[in-house]
Amino acid sequence: MKQTMQDEFEADYCAHAHRLPALVKNCRLSNGSYGDPCIAKAWHWFKRSREMLVVDLPTVGPSPEPPDDAIDDSFLDAHHAKIRMRNGCFMAIKAAGITIAGESN
Structure with a gap:
């Protein structure tokens, strides 16, 4: 619960x-x-x-460009992991009632 x-x-x-x-x-x-x-x-x-209390979450940044020898989109795995991690942190911080810099409550 x-x-x-x-x-x-x-x-x-x-x-x-x-x-x-x-x-x-x-x-x-x-x-x-x-x-x-x-x-x-x-x-x-x-x-x-x-x-x-205000938390400043870092931005994720733009998607990386595919390398010349890319055969699939696995080069994006780390980028997508960063996005999921930031979203998880965002939800946990908001659930605790803490303000996130740059976001409206």
């Missing part, structure tokens, strides 16, 4: 504030905030810390 940013916050908050997870979950309002002022303030600053 994939943990959302808010679930991650709640688990960390419970561990450090010595609160029961059920108590924190029950304080969550329908708009995603919390009825308890201490939890609401911690959630606000947790989100702000994620917003302020």
Whole structure:
């Protein structure tokens, strides 16, 4: 099961504030905030810390030109691997709630 940013916050908050997870979950309002002022303030600053963190992913670059003795497109394998790696990093960073430079949220 994939943990959302808010679930991650709640688990960390419970561990450090010595609160029961059920108590924190029950304080969550329908708009995603919390009825308890201490939890609401911690959630606000947790989100702000994620917003302020910006990752600059390198670009992949243009496709390479085929060599003169190419008999197939295997020379593109490394290029396609770079694209897949960058896309995987992009999705993981976005799922963590972190901003990527040059991308709109």
